[in-house]
Amino acid sequence: MLKVLTVPAFNDNYLWLIHDDTHAAVVDPGDAAPILDALRAHNLSLVAILLTHHHNDHVGGVPALLQHAKVPVYAPRNDRISNVTTSLSEGDNVHISELDLTLSVLDVPGHTRGHIAYVAKEQGWLFCGDTLFAGGCGRLFEGTPEQMLHSLDKLAALPDDTKVYCAHEYTVSNLRFAQAAEPGNQAVSQRLEAEQAKRARNEPTVPSNIALEKATNPFLRAREPAILKTLQGEGRVKGGDTVAVFGALREWKNSF
Numbered sequence: 001m002l003k004v005l006t007v008p009a010f011n012d013n014y015l016w017l018i019h020d021d022t023h024a025a026v027v028d029p030g031d032a033a034p035i036l037d038a039l040r041a042h043n044l045s046l047v048a049i050l051l052t053h054h055h056n057d058h059v060g061g062v063p064a065l066l067q068h069a070k071v072p073v074y075a076p077r078n079d080r081i082s083n084v085t086t087s088l089s090e091g092d093n094v095h096i097s098e099l100d101l102t103l104s105v106l107d108v109p110g111h112t113r114g115h116i117a118y119v120a121k122e123q124g125w126l127f128c129g130d131t132l133f134a135g136g137c138g139r140l141f142e143g144t145p146e147q148m149l150h151s152l153d154k155l156a157a158l159p160d161d162t163k164v165y166c167a168h169e170y171t172v173s174n175l176r177f178a179q180a181a182e183p184g185n186q187a188v189s190q191r192l193e194a195e196q197a198k199r200a201r202n203e204p205t206v207p208s209n210i211a212l213e214k215a216t217n218p219f220l221r222a223r224e225p226a227i228l229k230t231l232q233g234e235g236r237v238k239g240g241d242t243v244a245v246f247g248a249l250r251e252w253k254n255s256f
């Protein structure tokens, strides 16, 4: 039975250890120290490193981890990253034999040009880096609103019960924005309350799941008339074109 261990790092990053109580694969080790501590504490040996995109808070720990264990490094083909042993793009599968784990790769450009996501279909897990967040999405550093919308559409098409392992604890501020974007959405207010309670107990709000994101995440709801109405009321968009609505939402969130 595979499990996922949450390893907090920096201010608000989550690094993920997929393990079977013996072997472990790490997703997006921005820092090596908390991963090495977790491996030691749980008596796990590292067998693979999986990267979603090139930002330092996702790859910074790779050199130190490779000093500790010489393991394969999987990473997106279209982001420039050092120490990679296997470059990936959509349609590729990663098989980690020690864990008997198969991950399929999706291209999800937008936050970066080459950003990928890993889907463990059998387990119903999604590791999506800085593409889909609980209640939000990543900033568009290298891609266009159209690319990000298409990337998020792919993730939204995964089964409803897919667990969403995103890379940051941004949920409460994301949901405050969701409330402004769609004030009449009761699911958003209920979720905001529930997630605030988790944070007050110092619990992570991640993983989320696809059903909850489809119900509450404005970036998966850019086709909702209520969101268009808010944006028009704010004078942020004219027509009802979904890409324009999505772009205006993302733009508004940048300064919210």
Ligand code: FE
Pocket: 053, 055, 111, 130
């Ligand atoms: Fe990032």
Ligand code: ZN
Pocket: 055, 057, 058, 130, 167, 168
């Ligand atoms: Zn990040």
